[in-house]
Amino acid sequence: MSHIDEWAPRAFDGDPRALGRLISIVENGGDGVREIAAAFAARxxxxxxxxxxxxxxxxxxxxxxxxxxxxxxxxxxxxxxxxxxxxxxxxxxxxxxxxxxxxxxxxxxxxxxxxxxxxxxxxxxxxxxxxxxxxxxxxxxxxxxxxxxxxxxxxxxxxxxxxxxxxxxxxxxxxxxxxxxxxxxxxxxxxxxxxxxxxxxxxxxxxxxxxxxxxxxxxxxxxxxxxxxxxxxxxxxxxxxxxxxxxxxxxxxGELARRRLARARAEVTAIVLGTLASRYSVSEGLSAKVADGELDPYAAADEVLAAS
Amino acid sequence: MSHIDEWAPRAFDGDPRALGRLISIVENGGDGVREIAAAFAARxxxxxxxxxxxxxxxxxxxxxxxxxxxxxxxxxxxxxxxxxxxxxxxxxxxxxxxxxxxxxxxxxxxxxxxxxxxxxxxxxxxxxxxxxxxxxxxxxxxxxxxxxxxxxxxxxxxxxxxxxxxxxxxxxxxxxxxxxxxxxxxxxxxxxxxxxxxxxxxxxxxxxxxxxxxxxxxxxxxxxxxxxxxxxxxxxxxxxxxxxxxxxxxxxxGELARRRLARARAEVTAIVLGTLASRYSVSEGLSAKVADGELDPYAAADEVLAAS
Missing domain, CATH: 3.40.50.300 (P-loop containing nucleotide triphosphate hydrolases)
Known part of the structure; x- marks a missing residue:
């Protein structure tokens, strides 16, 4: 995703096209998000x-x-x-x-x-x-x-x-x-x-x-x-x-520092959960068992967690 | 949580006090939720x-x-x-x-x-x-x-x-x-x-x-x-x-079956993610690094995931 190396400096200068491009990547949750985060962290x-x-x-x-x-x-x-x-x-x-x-x-x-x-x-x-x-x-x-x-x-x-x-x-x-x-x-x-x-x-x-x-x-x-x-x-x-x-x-x-700390924590937590969510999936068969009342959703969740 | 054994049959009969009690347990996310789910699955x-x-x-x-x-x-x-x-x-x-x-x-x-x-x-x-x-x-x-x-x-x-x-x-x-x-x-x-x-x-x-x-x-x-x-x-x-x-x-x-299957899947997924969220925590120190721009949030998330 080397084009981020190209767009980031332009965005630093406030170029609206570069900003638009980078925010679209963020919005769509593409691969470049991680690279953008790294490029912008220090600012x-x-x-x-x-x-x-x-x-x-x-x-x-x-x-x-x-x-x-x-x-x-x-x-x-x-x-x-x-x-x-x-x-x-x-x-x-x-x-x-x-x-x-x-x-x-x-x-x-x-x-x-x-x-x-x-x-x-x-x-x-x-x-x-x-x-x-x-x-x-x-x-x-x-x-x-x-x-x-x-x-x-x-x-x-x-x-x-x-x-x-x-x-x-x-x-x-x-x-x-x-x-x-x-x-x-x-x-x-x-x-x-x-x-x-x-x-x-x-x-x-x-x-x-x-x-x-x-x-x-x-x-x-x-x-x-x-x-x-x-x-x-x-x-x-x-x-x-x-x-x-x-x-x-x-x-x-001291509230500004406290709020920004809480914000950073929430941001990291959201990324952690997003990553975890992508690692686990609930199968059609398991969902059907829950829908039909053969299995309760907690027992099904246990199966998903144990299988991964 | 044996009191659920006591309240569930009353709830099956529509007793409003029993319903209120069980829904409060669900709302507060207490330990009994799992037991309630098991008791009600077949219905x-x-x-x-x-x-x-x-x-x-x-x-x-x-x-x-x-x-x-x-x-x-x-x-x-x-x-x-x-x-x-x-x-x-x-x-x-x-x-x-x-x-x-x-x-x-x-x-x-x-x-x-x-x-x-x-x-x-x-x-x-x-x-x-x-x-x-x-x-x-x-x-x-x-x-x-x-x-x-x-x-x-x-x-x-x-x-x-x-x-x-x-x-x-x-x-x-x-x-x-x-x-x-x-x-x-x-x-x-x-x-x-x-x-x-x-x-x-x-x-x-x-x-x-x-x-x-x-x-x-x-x-x-x-x-x-x-x-x-x-x-x-x-x-x-x-x-x-x-x-x-x-x-x-x-x-x-066939939409009713499809919607109920999707609902069951969403339900299990929510429980899986809730369980996972409780296993990971973002420390104060790591949050501070992100807030101060020393670390980007994705790199911080990697640390959290690696540590658990």
Whole structure:
């Protein structure tokens, strides 16, 4: 796979074609992934990684676009990785959303990429860290990872990002459904987008009441709630400020190092499990015995493990 | 774990306390899981398993409640497993939703249970099949599995159910976001709930246009689109009919056997991987080397695999 020797240096310089090529290799889980990891290892941990998650329709894409503009105004180079955990397609998976990003299409200091994680063992946790490594290697100051936020994907994003934004919007289902208890654990910053709509205050109160249920020590991070109207670029500077404040807090409390250590461990674990999974296979005959109730699945698993 | 010998026969008779106890053991991943699997193996594959998925706010819980009533009117015994992939809590996780199910609380032929899958390796795919086995063992005619439908959870549900319902509602984000390409793969029946609202026809057209992009052979299943207003119990009989029609189609085309074989294989694979994961651990020191860029994650994984 010597072409990686050729593409990696170009990617270090931020060449979008080289970045695209390498991330495609990561996405497809090809042989080159290992070589890419080796080439990019020494350039790890330089970017500020921001996760952005929320239900469909809360305005993730619009908010991402507005954040990109705000970072560019500060002179920071920004990469966006839009991960779609439910799409079987790669590259153009969420093209509909990406069309809105056209205003940044000609800016060489902005790189935008859609990526599918479906079908990979471990989903997001297996491929996204490698793509982040490639973007870090290319010297981006900020890497924004955007994903639909329900279930494991949002937990994975939180494990990968330094700062995780959870977006909510007024009127997206009732409070109990929109502000699930699990969200409190993953959010570093809450964003109420479409805050000009009816119900924004109710959403604000829902978050507050949920936060009130958790006891925090004085030194612990208390999630701010930022109101935005992303399509009118309102509240975006305040959001950037909240993100940076959290990043500073992470550094001052040793949390940044702790999170990056946990991330490295999760990354290695995902590779170990992927490798192991490829070594074991469950035969048709054994599956049929389980389906027919002749064998329970644990006894079948014992057979698989003993046979390898 | 001899108490399973005691609870299993009671569960076979549908005793809700025994069911609750056994499903809690499954949910917590305790030692008894293996024993439960052995006790229930021979009673596998008797129920019709229906998955129900959709974004927050589309009316999953209301639709589930209406379906339960419709099945009861036909004299069928129904179990509901409400799986919350984002909640760290068990049992009472989505109590808010369950409150609406109170009308069935005193019916001995209805069993309703919330379950968290978070934190388990493999999420839904690891614990839900075992819970379904317990409910099948208890002789329920229909098992409804309800989950928030984005990402891996919805793919897992589709892998577990005979028939998967994808619920949409008008005005939940624009068409591109709501009707993601991935949904076409998991849906056996589309349900447009809240069909009395503005935009129901637009949602219908969105689904139709997406379906038109896929070429189907004459013998292949063509997903019906059922319009419902679940809170007024409108369209529910049509939905039950669509589900049963699909189930008949599955049987006639050998698909039911094929799906149950795939399900058994996935179940065994999840157990194999869970067992393997518990045998390998990534040390703090190795994680630190990866975080600091001294070692790439693949090289670190090699060390872990070689050491065990």
């Amino acid at each position: 790890a941990g330089r970017a500020q990684v921001v996760g952005l998650t929320g239900s469909p329709g809360v305005g993730k894409s619009t908010t991402t676009t507005a954040l990109v503009s705000a970072y560019r105004a500060q002179g920071r180079r920004v990469a966006v990785l839009a991960v779609d955990p439910s799409s079987p397609f790669s590259g153009g998976a969420i093209l509909g959303d990406r069309v809105r990003m056209q205003e940044h299409a000609t800016d060489p200091d902005v790189y935008i990429r859609s990526m599918s994680s479906r079908g990979h063992l471990g989903g997001l946790s297996a491929t996204t860290p490698q793509a982040v490594r490639v973007l870090e290697g290319a010297g981006f100051d900020v890497i924004l990872i955007e994903t639909v936020g329900v279930g494991q994907a949002e937990v994975d994003i939180a494990g990968l990002a330094d700062t995780t934004l959870v977006l909510l919007a007024p009127g997206m289902g009732d409070g109990i459904q929109a502000v699930k208890a699990g969200i409190l654990e993953v959010a570093d910053v809450f964003v109420i987008n479409k805050a000009d709509r009816d119900g924004a205050d109710a959403t604000y109160r829902d978050i507050r009441s949920m936060m009130a249920l958790v006891t925090r020590e004085p030194h612990e991070w208390r999630q701010p709630i930022v109101k935005t109207v992303a399509h009118r670029v309102e509240g975006i500077d305040e959001l950037v400020e909240a993100i940076d404040k959290h990043h500073t807090w992470l550094g001052e409390h | 596998a594959g008797r129920a019709q398993v229906v998955g129900l998925t959709g974004s927050p706010g589309v009316g999953k819980s209301t639709t589930t409640t209406a379906l339960v009533s419709a099945y009861r009117a036909q004299g069928r015994r129904v179990a509901v497993l409400a799986v919350d992939p984002s909640s760290p809590f068990s049992g009472g996780a989505i109590l808010g939703d369950r409150v609406r199910m109170q009308e069935h609380a005193t019916d001995p032929d209805v069993y309703i249970r919330s379950m968290s899958s978070r934190g388990h390796l493999g999420g839904l795919s690891a614990t839900t099949p075992q819970a379904v086995r317990v409910l099948e063992g208890a002789g329920f005619d229909v098992i409804l599995i309800e989950t928030v439908g984005v990402g891996q959870a919805e793919v897992d549900i589709a892998g577990l159910a005979d028939t998967t319902l994808v619920l949409l509602a008008p005005g939940m984000g624009d068409g591109i976001q709501a009707v993601k390409a991935g949904i076409l793969e998991v849906a056996d029946v589309f349900v447009i709930n809240k069909a009395d609202r503005d935009g129901a026809d637009a949602t219908y057209r969105d689904i139709r246009s997406m379906m038109a992009l896929v070429t189907r052979e004459p013998h292949e299943w063509r997903q019906p689109i059922v319009k419902t207003v679940a809170h007024r119990v409108e369209g529910i009989d049509e939905l039950v009919e669509a589900i049963d029609k699909h189930h008949t189609w599955l049987g006639e085309h």
